[in-house]
Amino acid sequence: MIRREVSLSYELAPGWLAPHVDGLLQGRAVARGCGTCGRVSFPPERHCGCAAPAPHWITLEGWAEVVFRTDGLDGSFALVSFAGSSTKSVVRLVLDSATGRFGTLVAPTDGQPALLLALNGKGASDDTH
Amino acid sequence: MSVIATITGAALTRFDHRRDGSSFRDWAGDAFEAALAMSGLDRDEIGALVVASESDFFTFQLNPATVIAGDLGLTGVSALRVEGGGASGQLAVHAGARIVATGQARHVAVVGVDPSASTLPGSTVKMLYGMSFDQWSDGMTGTTSTALYALSVQSFLARTGIGVWALDAVTMANRANACANPGAHLPRRHGAAEIASSPMIAAPYRRLHCSPLSDGAAALILSYPGAVPEARRGAAGIVGTGAATDKFHLGARADLGRFAAKTLAMQRACAIAAITPSDVGLAEVYDAYAGAQLQALEALGLSEQIGADLEAGRFAPSGALPVNLSGGLLGQGAPVGATGVGQTATCALALEGRYHAGLQPRELPRYALADTHGGVCTTAAVTLLQAGAEA
């Protein structure tokens, strides 16, 4: 057998996603809104799909409700609905053992931008905000 | 409807984890030589080569189409490589059909190949597959293919009321079919208890509900219908192709459990073929995960009561609509670039009545469907085949 080892170190420019990526690093949910059709996407979509997009950035409150959750050897992930967003989002649950339907976007501790949700361990929305 | 391209040659290598020192270039050669022999054509009659390979990370070879062209003794032909994630192979079939349809070549070789099992550690492939999804959101979240499929199937099961039992049923059926396929990676007769005791990867998906990483290749020779050799006049033909994309963020879809791109692709293919989904009598369906097969059957319009049809054996080899006779990705295996090419090859062989004994339907269907997708059905590609007039 021929053994080859490669180490790749990328410098990835965030481009138009820069406000979103910067927000994630600070634990803020920066979404893309359209002034024409009103669609708010998080994660942001570059094109909202309407005929005359008027995109701008909106900072959401940052809390979300879990719609579906999956746990296993791959980790804990969920499809959640962030308050103020027209789209849902896939997040990694940072407190794998926590239960509850609501959580808050949190900043990464390793400097890598990611959609991380900390569940609050409670089960009703009026407990969270 | 008219035949876009006749499938004069179709072949697959075995799909498995190779530990015999052979390389993807060997498998590509083996599949191509078998398909060429079946076609009865001479090598110098092949005017173009389309190679499907998902990632240079697997092959360690950029520009693989030129290298494979040389290996196959085809230097000089027009060669390109097609990539569309898991759909790479089927998109390559479409590219080959277009080359024939536009008269750029009378005979085209389509070769799908990937060393998905043997060249990299499984953990590395898992990380790479995570990059199949939006690397700027889901990818950075560290999600896995299995986790995204799990969220999608949860939505599907919740909407349809189909129970988790159906995931086990698909897994058992496809791996049982694979027992009669000598080229299959995972011929198994699972019991429900065995599945239930396999590790939970991302609920509801346990390890046995997931397709394996495989090595292998598949090849087709696509011919202009007016240039088919006399001996191959009974060959099956491609009568429709369709492809479509969906929003790559699962959460941006109106219904994350619905494979909308597959529906669009199927509608486009059916429009070209001038048939409806109910005309399909055999289907090779993209079952990267057990539930994805159920979601595909819904999206393709092949069943309106999936749970009941599954229980009644409608999709079994002896059923009215055999699905994944080959074993599918779950049973036959998944060398990504080879997957879509292999599905189409399987359909062509079955329509000619020359598929593996024990799996070959006694009554030849008129139409067959090969269905492939990439991502969580982020990009879909389907091909409709029609039996030859003399089959």
Ligand SMILES: [Zn+2]
């Ligand atoms: Zn808009």
